[in-house]
Amino acid sequence: MSKVPITLITGFLGSGKTTxxxxxxxxxxxxxxxxxxxxxxxIALDHHLLSRIDERTVVMxxxxxxxxxxxxxxxxxxxxxxxxxxGEIPGYERVAIETTGLADPAPILSTLLTDPxxxxxxxxxxxxxxxxxxxxxxxxxxxxxxxxxxxxxxxLLITKSDLVEPGELAELSRRxxxxxxxxxxxxxxxxxxxxxxxxxxxxxxDDAVLREALRFSEAVAxxxxxGHVHDGSAHDHxxxxxxxxxxxxxxxxxxxxxxxxxxxxxxxxxLRVKGLLNAxxxxxxxxxxxxxxxxxxxxxxxxxxxxxxSSRLVLIVREIAADDVERSLLAFQDLASxxxxxxxx
Amino acid sequence: xxSLCGTLYSTRHWAEAPGAGGEADARRxxxxxxxxxxxxxxxxxxxxxxxxxxxxxxxxxxxxxTGESVLCADLATLFSEAERLARRPIDPLDxxxxxxxxx
Numbered sequence: 001m002s003k004v005p006i007t008l009i010t011g012f013l014g015s016g017k018t019t020x021x022x023x024x025x026x027x028x029x030x031x032x033x034x035x036x037x038x039x040x041x042x043i044a045l046d047h048h049l050l051s052r053i054d055e056r057t058v059v060m061x062x063x064x065x066x067x068x069x070x071x072x073x074x075x076x077x078x079x080x081x082x083x084x085x086x087g088e089i090p091g092y093e094r095v096a097i098e099t100t101g102l103a104d105p106a107p108i109l110s111t112l113l114t115d116p117x118x119x120x121x122x123x124x125x126x127x128x129x130x131x132x133x134x135x136x137x138x139x140x141x142x143x144x145x146x147x148x149x150x151x152x153x154x155x156l157l158i159t160k161s162d163l164v165e166p167g168e169l170a171e172l173s174r175r176x177x178x179x180x181x182x183x184x185x186x187x188x189x190x191x192x193x194x195x196x197x198x199x200x201x202x203x204x205x206d207d208a209v210l211r212e213a214l215r216f217s218e219a220v221a222x223x224x225x226x227g228h229v230h231d232g233s234a235h236d237h238x239x240x241x242x243x244x245x246x247x248x249x250x251x252x253x254x255x256x257x258x259x260x261x262x263x264x265x266x267x268x269x270x271l272r273v274k275g276l277l278n279a280x281x282x283x284x285x286x287x288x289x290x291x292x293x294x295x296x297x298x299x300x301x302x303x304x305x306x307x308x309x310s311s312r313l314v315l316i317v318r319e320i321a322a323d324d325v326e327r328s329l330l331a332f333q334d335l336a337s338x339x340x341x342x343x344x345x
Numbered sequence: 346x347x348s349l350c351g352t353l354y355s356t357r358h359w360a361e362a363p364g365a366g367g368e369a370d371a372r373r374x375x376x377x378x379x380x381x382x383x384x385x386x387x388x389x390x391x392x393x394x395x396x397x398x399x400x401x402x403x404x405x406x407x408x409x410x411t412g413e414s415v416l417c418a419d420l421a422t423l424f425s426e427a428e429r430l431a432r433r434p435i436d437p438l439d440x441x442x443x444x445x446x447x448x
Contacts (some may be wrong), residue, residue, distance in 0.1 A: 253382050257385055257386065257389065261424055327440075331443040336388075
């Protein structure tokens with residue numbers, strides 16, 4: 001049985017999540033959808049299943065906030081599947097989860113990826129974040145949760161865009177691109193959006209994984225080169241994206257140690273990692289993808305798409321300088337090759 | 346999977362998963378990779394007076410020069426234990442750590 005795709009809808013308070021979800025549910029393209037929401041609100045039930053989740057969280061012994069396991073969510077998803085298999089509820093092709101406006105998406109992703117039963121039955125299709133055009137700039141500036149929700153999104157849905165001047169909209173768009181250059185920005189007018197814009201987001205096969213990794217690194221590199229990220233301003237919780245490129249093949253074992261160490265030390269500030277890496281000894285590239293401490297299992301691809309075999313690593317970080325990351329990664333690689341610290345071996 | 350909470354789940358830490366290759370080679374490659382990881386960890390942690398040894402293919406033994414040892418199931422546990430034993434935060438972006446390798 002194939003895994004049920006999950007669409008995660010996040011966005012700050014009042015940014016139009018419920019309106020959007022209600023609208024999406026009327027689109028047949030979404031398919032039979034089970035909906036998990038925090039508050040039972042005005043969502044039209046129709047034929048869709050709807051379940052309320054409480055904000056029950058279990059804090060892991062390590063105390064790491066982003067690895068907090070959302071017990072409520074895991075319970076709800078397991079229960080949904082159990083009821084379906086017993087025939088108590090009709091089948092569904094998709095699950096949509098609407099988080100509360102203040103929710104940190106990382107624990108939700110962590111739960112979906114690490115709970116063995118949930119992981120066996122569901123897959124994350126995409127994380128969409130609604131951003132209110134009227135209040136978005138202020139929220140990104142003053143609310144860490146809002147900036148983080150934008151940083152980890154696959155799609156940024158700008159709502160209420162008909163209520164602001166074009167100049168203001170352009171400024172919001174610029175701010176969002178600074179935080180997350182790779183996410184597609186889509187203007188939503190009157191809550192109307194075809195479901196096709198937010199489903200089928202996650203790459204399902206090797207070709208798509210490769211295309212997505214290339215697109216992601218190119219988008220961030222292009223934004224980096226445009227100079228927008230070097231304006232030195234202290235906007236939006238100092239979240240920024242940067243792309244690094246390395247010509248020499250990387251020692252994969254050392255890269256694994258280095259990234260694990262970075263996430264252990266700075267995981268709260270590493271919002272997103274995406275890499276298309278040339279691992280020495282591997283025929284094709286290795287794709288690494290992660291949100292905070294949560295790293296998807298790396299995908300080893302069969303072949304490079306062209307002659308450019310450089311490693312491309314993209315990070316979306318808070319208060320971390322690109323130069324420091326580059327210097328550190330290269331020093332770890334030098335240590336692996338023996339070009340430094342050789343006398344210590 | 347989570348690099349910090351990896352030990353609490355049956356799934357293996359992401360950085361310790363074997364690379365591409367046939368099933369027959371997978372175990373051998375995995376062990377070889379694991380031994381190399383131990384060698385690299387020793388280089389990294391040497392300036393902090395810590396050493397690492399492989400333990401039965403299931404854990405790492407992290408030791409201080411005074412003989413204090415602790416078993417670590419995966420990298421995430423190893424780094425948090427290393428911070429405890431070294432009595433200082435261990436940050437790969439810390440220039441002092443990187444400089445320590447050249448000393």
